[in-house]
Amino acid sequence: xxxxxxxxxxxxxxxxxxxxxxxxxxxxxxxxxxxxxxxxxxxxxxxxxxxxxxxxxxxxxxxxxxxxxxxxxxxxxxxxxxxxxxxxxxxxxxxxxxxxxxxxxxxxxxxxxxxxxxxxxxxxxxxxxxxxxxxxxxxxxxxxxxxxxxxxxxxxxxxxxxxxxxxxxxxxxxxxxxxxxxxxxxxxxxxxxxxxxxxxxxxxxxxxxxxxxxxxxxxxxx
Amino acid sequence: xxxxxxxxxxxxxxxxxxxxxxxxxxxxxxxxxxxxxxxxxxxxxxxxxxxxxxxxxxxxxxxxxxxxxxxxxxxxxxxxxxxxxxxxxxxxxxxxxxxxxxxxxxxxxxxxxxxxxxxxxxxxxxxxxxxxxxxxxxxxxxxxxxxxxxxxxxxxxxxxxxxxxxxxxxxxxxxxxxxxxxxxxxxxxxxxxxxxxxxxxxxxxxxxxxxxxxxxxxxxxxxxxxxxxxxxxxxxxxxxxxxxxxxxxxxxxxxxxxxxxxxxxxxxxxxxxxxxxxxxxxxxxxxxxxxxxxxxxxxxxxxxxxxxxxx
Ligand code: SF4
Ligand code: SF4
Numbered sequence: 001x002x003x004x005x006x007x008x009x010x011x012x013x014x015x016x017x018x019x020x021x022x023x024x025x026x027x028x029x030x031x032x033x034x035x036x037x038x039x040x041x042x043x044x045x046x047x048x049x050x051x052x053x054x055x056x057x058x059x060x061x062x063x064x065x066x067x068x069x070x071x072x073x074x075x076x077x078x079x080x081x082x083x084x085x086x087x088x089x090x091x092x093x094x095x096x097x098x099x100x101x102x103x104x105x106x107x108x109x110x111x112x113x114x115x116x117x118x119x120x121x122x123x124x125x126x127x128x129x130x131x132x133x134x135x136x137x138x139x140x141x142x143x144x145x146x147x148x149x150x151x152x153x154x155x156x157x158x159x160x161x162x163x164x165x166x167x168x169x170x171x172x173x174x175x176x177x178x179x180x181x182x183x184x185x186x187x188x189x190x191x192x193x194x195x196x197x198x199x200x201x202x203x204x205x206x207x208x209x210x211x212x213x214x215x216x217x218x219x220x221x222x
Numbered sequence: 223x224x225x226x227x228x229x230x231x232x233x234x235x236x237x238x239x240x241x242x243x244x245x246x247x248x249x250x251x252x253x254x255x256x257x258x259x260x261x262x263x264x265x266x267x268x269x270x271x272x273x274x275x276x277x278x279x280x281x282x283x284x285x286x287x288x289x290x291x292x293x294x295x296x297x298x299x300x301x302x303x304x305x306x307x308x309x310x311x312x313x314x315x316x317x318x319x320x321x322x323x324x325x326x327x328x329x330x331x332x333x334x335x336x337x338x339x340x341x342x343x344x345x346x347x348x349x350x351x352x353x354x355x356x357x358x359x360x361x362x363x364x365x366x367x368x369x370x371x372x373x374x375x376x377x378x379x380x381x382x383x384x385x386x387x388x389x390x391x392x393x394x395x396x397x398x399x400x401x402x403x404x405x406x407x408x409x410x411x412x413x414x415x416x417x418x419x420x421x422x423x424x425x426x427x428x429x430x431x432x433x434x435x436x437x438x439x440x441x442x443x444x445x446x447x448x449x450x451x452x453x454x455x456x457x458x459x460x461x462x463x464x465x466x467x468x469x470x471x472x473x474x475x476x477x478x479x480x481x482x483x484x485x486x487x488x489x490x491x492x493x494x495x496x497x498x499x500x501x502x503x504x505x506x507x508x509x510x511x512x513x514x515x516x517x518x519x520x521x522x523x524x525x526x527x528x529x530x531x532x533x
Contacts, residue, residue, distance in 0.1 A: 153337050154307070154308070154334055154335075154337060154348065154350045154353070155350045155353075156334060156350070156353045156354075157356065158353055158354075158355040158356070158401070158404055159355075159397060159404065160392065160393070160394070160397065160401070161334045161354075161392070162334070162387065162388075162389030162416055162464045163337075163392060163463040164393045164394075164464065165392060165393055165463045166393060170340075170463035170464065171337045171339045171340070177393070180393055180394055183394050183396075187394075187396065187397075192397075192400065195397075196400060196404060197404075198356070198359060198407060198408045199355075201312070201352050201356045201360070201371065204351065
């Protein structure tokens with residue numbers, strides 16, 4: 001899923017400083033799962049904004065709502081009749097949400113309330129980690145199912161760099177050296193030979209480097 | 223190793239003719255201070271076979287390694303131009319390889335590079351379009367096939383002696399010799415190792431490399447950095463990832479008479495060099511006298527490395 005993180009309250013208060021009536025809009029997709037943009041977080045942010053503005057002596061009226069998904073025009077259309085009632089809409093969805101909203105309602109202002117971080121999952125309660133960089137051409141079968149593009153700090157394709165130390169990455173003792181894990185996994189299964197050929201240079205056109213991407217599934221477009 | 227020279231660099235000729243090679247290192251200045259650069263490089267002249275010119279070492283911005291290498295050529299010193307994968311995509315790499323070749327540079331060391339998080343611009347984007355192994359294969363393709371990565375022919379291919387780095391002390395230790403083998407397969411002509419302090423581990427590493435026939439396919443230069451002080455030794459032991467400084471060495475420096483730790487550090491380095499001269503599979507020494515370039519003539523002399531062969 002897409003993992004996001006809260007923005008700070010002062011930053012959001014600054015975004016809405018000219019608004020007197022706003023909507024805080026959550027999303028039931030990934031941001032609900034990673035506890036940053038679900039109904040509960042909508043309620044918490046809405047009251048924080050009310051309190052923040054009250055302290056400032058400038059009351060703001062805040063409505064609360066959540067959509068099934070903000071990355072889908074069908075659900076985005078559900079607020080059509082009321083979206084113009086607001087001076088601004090604060091979206092708790094990933095970066096896709098406020099953009100779908102902005103495209104659907106060009107006259108309204110949409111503010112992002114979260115920082116969208118990565119594709120990953122929860123490794124423990126309250127801890128999420130990156131797993132994929134969306135390179136557009138998955139090659140992790142070469143590395144026993146572990147992705148060096150997203151998880152090696154240098155996206156190395158041919159083994160651990162000279163800074164790998166005690167299973168940790170040179171940039172931070174808290175970060176796993178994924179190459180250490182790949183090598184150990186291959187050694188344990190007696191398949192180290194798989195890592196001995198030089199990996200071909202990657203074609204990054206399938207990644208963001210090739211420009212903004214689009215997916216077309218022909219049979220659905222007819 | 224075939225008989226034709228690949229690049230004709232001094233380093234290649236020294237190694238090819240069977241001499242025990244001796245290379246040095248010089249970091250370009252943090253600015254356009256050419257006098258400072260010349261001051262740092264001159265003690266190396268005539269005392270080593272080639273001088274590594276670091277490329278934004280530890281991710282700190284400095285004068286570009288190709289420009290500093292060019293100045294070295296003008297000063298009659300042979301550079302070993304370093305290139306890291308952190309700061310350039312494949313377009314910049316290929317054009318820089320052509321550019322340095324035209325400027326008379328004949329050796330190049332291919333490196334991943336320290337992550338920018340360590341440096342003075344941690345905010346920057348990291349490139350890593352290709353990795354160090356792929357950079358080796360890219361330089362080889364340009365030289366031997368006369369082609370760019372996309373297969374287009376190069377009008378006058380760059381004949382570069384291709385180097386790689388090797389850190390026998392990083393983890394996982396068991397994989398290190400295989401990574402070296404991969405670098406050789408990719409096209410490395412010579413390898414310079416990370417600073418060696420743990421001799422026991424290095425002996426073990428070299429034995430594996432020799433047994434795998436790697437030293438027959440590629441020249442291996444052992445990395446030596448004299449410890450200047452107890453503080454430096456402790457810093458390297460604790461703070462530099464992938465560096466292995468055994469406690470005995472730190473104790474030995476501590477045991478030196480007051481004010482004599484640096485001399486003890488040099489003695490240790492000289493003992494290491496003596497052992498490398500005899501060690502099977504080792505073709506030379508790479509002396510990284512960090513911010514100690516002015517001591518290189520003395521170290522070279524005491525190590526019995528002078529005069530350097532004229533080939
Ligand atoms: S190889 Fe690409 S698609 Fe596969 S996990 Fe890594 S970044 Fe994601
Ligand atoms: S230490 Fe490991 S994860 Fe970190 S950059 Fe080096 S190879 Fe990649």
